[in-house]
Amino acid sequence: MNQVAVPLALQRACPAPAPLQLPVLRERGQHEVFCGLTGIVWLHRKLQDAFFLVVGSRTCAHLVQSAAGVMIFAEPRFGTAILTERDLAGLADANEELDRVVTQLVARRPEIRTLFLVGSCPSEVIKLDLAKAAERLSARLLPAVRVLSYSGSGIETTFTQGEDNALLSLVPILPATEARQLLVVGCVADVIEDQFRRTFEALGIGPVQFLPGRRAANLPSVGPGTDLLLAQPFNGATVRALAARGARVLGAPYPIGAEGTSAWFGAACAAWGVADERRTAVLDGPARRAARSLQRHREWLAGKRLFLLPDSQLEIPIARFLHRELGMELIEVGTPYLDRTMIEAELPLLPPGVALSEGQDVERQLDRVRAARPDLTICGLGLANPLEADGFATKWSIELVFTPIHGYEQAADLAEVCARPLRRRALLTV
Amino acid sequence: MQLTLWTYEGPPHVGAMRVAASMRDVHLVLHAPQGDTYADLLFTMIERYDHRPPVSYTTFQARDLGGETAALAKRSIAEAYARFQPSLLLVGESCTAELLQDQPGTLGMTLGLPVPVVGLEMSAFSKKENWGASETLYQMVRAVLSDRACVPTPPLRRTPLVNILGPTALGFRCRDDIVEVDRLLAQLGIEVNAVVPLGATVDDLRRLPDASFNIDLYPEVSRPTAQWLERAFGMPYTRTVPIGTSATREFVAEVAQLAGVDPRPVLAGEHPGTAGLASSQSRAPWYARSVDSTYLTGKRVFIFGDATHALAAARIATETMGFEVVGLGTYSRERARDVREAAAALGISALVSDDYLEVEQAVAAAGPELVLGTQMERHIAKRMGIPCAVISTPIHVQDVPARYSPAMGFEGANVLFDSWVQPLMMGLEEHLLQMFRGDFEFHDAAPASHLAATGRPASDGRQPSDAPGDAPGDTPAAADTATGWTPEGERELRKIPFFVRAKARRNTERFAAERGLAAITVETLYEAKAHFGR
Secondary structure (H helix, E strand, O other), rough: OOOOOOOEEOOOOOOOOOOOOOEEEEEEOOOOOOOHHHHHHHHHHOOOOOOOOOEOOOHHHHHHHHHHOOOOOOOOEEEEEOHHHHHHHHHHHHHHHHHHHHHHHHHOOOOOOOOOOOHHHHHHHOOOHEEEEEEEEHHHHHOOEEEEEEEEEOOOOOOOOOHHHHHHHHHHHHOOOOOOEEEEEEEOOOOHHHHHHHHHHHHHOOEEEOOOOOOOOOOEOOOOOOOEEEOOOHHHHHHHHHOOOOOEEEEEOOOOOOHHHHHHHHHHHHHOOHHHHHHHHHHHHHHHHHHHHHHHHHHOOOEEEEEOOOOOOOOHHHHHHHHHHHOOOEEEEEEOOOOHOOOOOOOHHHOOOOOEEOOOHHHHHHHHHHHHOOOOEOHHHHHHHHHOOOOOOOEEEEEHHHHOOOHHHHHHHHHHHHHHHHHHHHHOOO | OOHHHEOOOHHHHHHHHHHHOOOOOEEEEEEEOOHHHHHHHHHHHHHOOOOOEEEEEOOHHHOOOOOOOOHHHHHHHHHHHHHHOEEEOOOEEEEEHHHOOOOOHHHHHOOOOOOOOOOOOOOOOOOOHHHHHHHHHHHHHHOOHHOOOOOOOOOOOOOOOOOEOOOOOOOHHHHHHHHHHHHHHOEEEEEEEEEEEOOOHHHHOHHHHOOEEEEOOOOOHHHHHHHHHHHOEEEEEEEOHHHHHHHHHHHHHHHHHHHOOOOOHHOOOOOOOOHHHHOOOOOOHHHHHHHHHHHHOOOOOEEEEEEEHHHHHHHHHHHHOOEEEEEEEOOHHHHHHHHOOOOOOOOOOOEEHHHHOHHHHHHHHHHOOOEEHHHHHHHHHHHOOOOOOOOOOOOOHHHOOOOOOOOOOOOOHHHHHHHHHHOOOOHHHHHHHHHOOOOOOOOOOOOOOOOOOOOOOOOOOOOOOOOOOOOOOOOOOOHHHHOOOHHHHHHOOOOOHHHHHHHHEEEEEHHHHHOOOOOOOOHHHHHHHHOOOO
């Protein structure tokens, strides 16, 4: 991945960064983590005029469907062009076949404005050039449909990096602007987007745009006057590409928990010269309310020992929140991929000496879980029931991705989701 | 290239996983990239396994593609053996690994492990899940029995021995079907030698030829193995699958004949064509003949599933329930011919397809009153407001019930009767609906009164409107102004998931009332939320 240096100017709202020399355990082995295709599950709900066409195998189709739990949408706005032996025999044919499938799809779904061709492990391995295919198809289908491409393959991406690649594919087509504006980067639930918009409005910060917004055809603009505020920690490539178009990153912790949310808005306030009194007037009420709501979960979580297995790259902000605002002890914070530039403002907030791990050897990691006997383990769905049966309380990590957890009003929801397994264990006597 | 939205079957290596996960001492190493571990959750979540499926993944990455992948596969196989110590190691590939041509099966065999290593060729770009399961079972049985190519006829025994082939993890009701079939065999004085693969060990595979014949319980999975055992060891296999009362009786007759035993311990109590509880061990025939069931007559039913369960359902629908089968189809192309024949006998043409949209169109065109299908058809039926029961894989968590609920044998016939009738409107209720079409509770779109509301927008807890046909929609009614919701507050409330919205509404209104707030704003909503928590 290309490393474009991004000045992450840390703001007043968060403490000065400690030297980033936390030891990280890097592991290679079986990764019990989804691939980037899974991001389609939430991206297609957010981008209401987009269709995601995976060019892959039956495995890809089965994965997206299993991760989504078959949903009841009449026709989901995602699908798979399943490669067959005929496609593998000759690439020229594969391109023709792809054009045929896309034509069929566009005819069937005339309301689609943006079509993402999503690369997969098999399409990468046979070197099917989807970028070229997207250009070719765009030339034919524009202005009705714009065709873009990105890779969600497991050989190149882990789970949430699929969103990063999807957003990255949008960056070159974002309109240019010189105007001063704030751009929030990372997919958040609509209810969160609305809450954030109201808060920015109250702070007098604006115009504010979101990437992604609710329509892929209605894109935010970007340019030298754009300040970026990052809602998700996994969009590193997108952020670097936006920076390359002149945008400036406002370094801040992620808006997870009351503290993170205050620091996040605080970074925007500092950059936009919002007066302290106004900032306090707008943020203090919700911050105090969030802190109050956390109290009832604190009694369940404080002092409890937490082990996070790698999943969404949200592990570090979530661990920071559970440690600092709910008093949990961190045994190990696993993350599938550690992009230091993206978590520069988070690392100093972790307790000194915390065990960070990147990548995974699931067998060895489970050995460590069993040895450490955590009070709560945050892990994927494939591991949760087996760990429960071994006597460990678990929280499925995917719920933390599919539930609104950002912002003040959701801080207690996130705490509740983590406290629930413990509360439930206390309830059941059977 | 085939455009697919939902798939009925996973890739073939998921079939291999189902076989490995069924066995007690087998481990499967899959040469696969990151992401393919998703399949673990099918077992741990849908079937609520309390252990991980015995599968390891090599997790190769783009940077390994230069030539490191074969070494990685070899290392993973060695590590999996060292850690899990299985009695037999299966080595397979997911689709992408097939393209690399690392031959992990061959690599595994060169490691000199002290247990059989079976390499699987899964043809991921042409085959599917059930084929993968049947191929894996066949290859594994062949490998274990390779040194037993021809055995003398088993010694004469007082009780005949039989194998049950085909039940697997993530199959439809396999767990309970085994118990039910076992019970039938016990009534006939036949002993079960081995059940394969569900719950089996590699030793059980070795003992397969000790039995005198095989029960081919799930032909989608076990037919190639049954055929090979017949060729190699002269073991015949059954052709009847005991789903439904009639098929169960025929199965008993077939098994008794193959075992050379008297079928009367079971069949003496079976009186086809008669009424009353004494007509069968199963209550289903009498329930179907009871006057309460007359309303079932001629109900239009659409059937879709794997071939075994679709064929069985078509027979039960006509012979036991008195339904009219208006659609019959399968995604099992391997057995398309059987399904086409059955459909032709019913005067319809079979739908052989794994295209979910084609099935949906066929359901819409047939206009059935009941759909018997897979979890896909459950969604189709739900959207169309048609009652539905699931009869076949693919399944979801609700199709793996805690209670005993076989599909096979006499108890299975009871279970099917109940589960097909339950979604329907009861007889008299249906009549009243016909009589009072304009009735606000009994209007056409109203669901059966014993069922939770379906096919209507999820209620958010407000009182339903009194006017017929006025569905509880999203427009705030006059009543809401009385409770003080501002338009913004109301809009915000609607962003809360419907299943907790009613509670949020109640709590917020209580909160506002207790504080004497006249208007419920967005702020009130969140104040209340913070106050009550969850």
